[in-house]
Amino acid sequence: MERHRDDIGARTGMWLFLFTEILLFGGLFMLYSMFRMQHGAEFHKAAENLNRIAGTTNTLVLITSSLAMALSIAAIRRGRKAASVALQATTVLLGCVFLLIKYFEWSTEIGRGIYPNSPALLKLDHGEILFYGLYFVMTGLHGLHVIIGISVISFMLVSTAKGNITSTDHVRLENSGLYWHFVDTIWVYLFPLFYLVT
């Protein structure tokens, strides 16, 4: 019996889900812009303490992981299974590098006594407390999305290796790619808003 299939429907569904994600992050972006408007100087002061090199590196890491993801879909379309698996593994690996860098950044901040509701944080100006609050929530929620993306792509990697994702049937891989690129897009905005505050 032929399995029911609707690739266009599946992709449309994924896009609809991503729309809800835009609004989920959108609320936080709105909070950020309102507080930054009111506490511009404090936001600048607090942002000076973030590691700009780590932020820039992570931007390049995510962009490159997105390239690997796009190429893995192009590879499976041409029936190159091994190449597709290798490229998906590259995406997963780069996702892990991103999280590792993020881990070191958060460790540095927590090492300085800066974490939500910490005594050192509460001694800072109101605007700085808001900046760090938004920083932890927004990069945290984004990090959670990276973890989910890594899990989903790892699953796809196994499916591709097993031959369940093929040159003619790969909408699941495409949808995982859409999710991963979306996560990359969010970071594209987070990067200048937290690391490049003038």
Add this chain to the structure above:
Amino acid sequence: MNPGKTEQLKTENKNGEMTYILAWAMLVALTAITVGVYTLHLGTAGVAIALVIASLKAGVILLFFMHLRQESRFLQSVFLLPVFLLGAIIGLTFIDVWYR
């Protein structure tokens, strides 16, 4: 039997590996530009430039990596909905906070 077949071929023709690599190169260049502009410390203008560059990068990802360029007109139009909605929410809240 395979509804995606013709459309798949269309996608394949338009999305060579080269397209993706060029999109990636554009993203790297835009990242370099945004960091470069930051070092000039332009103040408010700097914020606007950073957001424009971020939106250009988002556009590259959406059009090339996420293939929005090849999706149906319907989906492309529907995509504008959350974007406009978010713009309206942020814009109206901005006005509210500004004139409070």
